[in-house]
Amino acid sequence: MNLTSLTSLGCQLAFSTDSYIVEPIFFPGGNIGHLSVCGTVNDIAMSGAKPLYLSASFIIEEGLPFEQLEAIVVSMAQTAKQAGVQIVTGDTKVAPRGKVDKLFINTCGIGVIPDSINWGAKQIQPDDVIIVSGTLGDHGAALLNIRENLGLDGHLVSDCDCLYPIVDALLPLNGVRALRDATRGGVTAVLHEFATVSECGFTLEESSLPINQEVQGVCELLGLDPINFANEGKLIAIVSKQDSQAALQAIKNTDIGRSAAIIGSVNSSGRIVVNNALGASRPLELPITEPMPRIC
Amino acid sequence: MNLTSLTSLGCQLAFSTDSYIVEPIFFPGGNIGHLSVCGTVNDIAMSGAKPLYLSASFIIEEGLPFEQLEAIVVSMAQTAKQAGVQIVTGDTKVAPRGKVDKLFINTCGIGVIPDSINWGAKQIQPDDVIIVSGTLGDHGAALLNIRENLGLDGHLVSDCDCLYPIVDALLPLNGVRALRDATRGGVTAVLHEFATVSECGFTLEESSLPINQEVQGVCELLGLDPINFANEGKLIAIVSKQDSQAALQAIKNTDIGRSAAIIGSVNSSGRIVVNNALGASRPLELPITEPMPRIC
16 A cells, blocks of 8 residues: 555544454345445544555354355455445454354454544534434344344344445534444444543434334334444434534435434533433433344 | 654555464463464564554453453553554454354554565565574474373473564665565465465475474474474565575574574475485475464
8 A cells, every 4th residue: 555645635544443243144234244344444434534445354164155255255345345445455264163153254444534634522512413324223123133033024124334425425514523333332322432532411302313113113012222222324423503404414415324313412411311202301321231242 | 643654664554464263362472462463563564564553353252251351461562562563443342152262363453664675475586595584383383282282391382473673674685585474384385375476496405494392393293394383473584695694694683583594595496395404305285284273
């Protein structure tokens, strides 16, 4: 990689790593390979970086059918191409049967942050607005349905996708404070991270949350909250009130952001609460245990 | 990471990934954490790059004793400090008991290659000289001893170490063609890779190979060849005949290169052979199967 050509894009390098151990390795809406490209591209992009290069490292259980590995690798190549990133280095290890469950993939990503961009939770201020880029909980609900054999029909599909087009659309706006992809732990985990760093409070309006009917159905069936569910193609953007409508429109103009919505606002209380449709409010606590292992 | 400060070191970025699944996770001379830093730092350094930044991603089996994880992480920090690299990003996944064997670690590395350096197997030419930076087979023999309960005494110790000091010592020499750390598959694997790319032939002098007495003992006991054994702190350097003595001396002047030796030469035959002490020669084939899984 040529450094002098990289510096034409900006002066800060972004670097991120993620290991993917999702179970099952094929699921409605994606597979572990597709996820391993989207997930790391999204991590990089949340800093405002244009994702450029990926590594891919495979730990394969002895006996994994070759056709499955091939389908996963082909899917990674297609996803990388669509996302405009190159997979430039890799590694393969084979572990004896029973020492790893089918296939784990690690990807690392490198990207470049434009000079003008300094997004981060420390920039968040009272009166900012909370935007979500689309429906919540699709990945978690799709995995739950297939893992727990709930037998619900085919509309429960993971939202696994690359989020850079939304980031690219937001780069020109001055009022963007921080972005985060709402993966493990969902919106709840993101807001808790933001609250810890910024010392701000966050209020969500439950009736504004975009949630697919099928996901709502699973949640009502099991008494779970889609705000805690994992997403793999949704981000939370904190934006100044002044730029909030422009940001919402910019996100809605992308293919993957058509269901974007303003879902709440920032204040100085330091507390995270959800207002329900009847006007009552409840604190949004972090779940005590991981609702489901191996979600990503 | 600031790109403009990186470009002061050179104009090419080096990027590498490796997943470590070594078993056992603690072994004489190191542990999986120490190995995961040295291994990736070495991969980066072989291109002539100064290793700068690492990622670290952990896949942990539920129930792994915390003290073991802590000892491994402390060891990674110490090794990174000694190697002058910063671990700047990380990830942790926990898999249920029985879905991963104790602990796997992935590290990725970023380094910068000085402008004047263009090392690689394509640069190798007939009449070049083959240098090894020290004794062969220590890591493989140490793992074999502990894994197969051979019960040999404590002198079988992995050579796991960071090789950048040797690289740094070789950078000023014009005659350096290519470096490679002789890990999985040992010297045999390195020479086969070099032969494929360069279309040159390689001749080793068996009596010149530096091999510890204890490693020689294990090999004679089991009928194995130390040339095929894994090393984790040894490199092969291909250097012009003219610069070979200067290169040998530069390597010997480093703490980790004191047992370095010239072990053979390059020719135009395309074949890889070993001459034994009696003057007979045999072809050096790649082993048909991996001698031991989970060596790194």
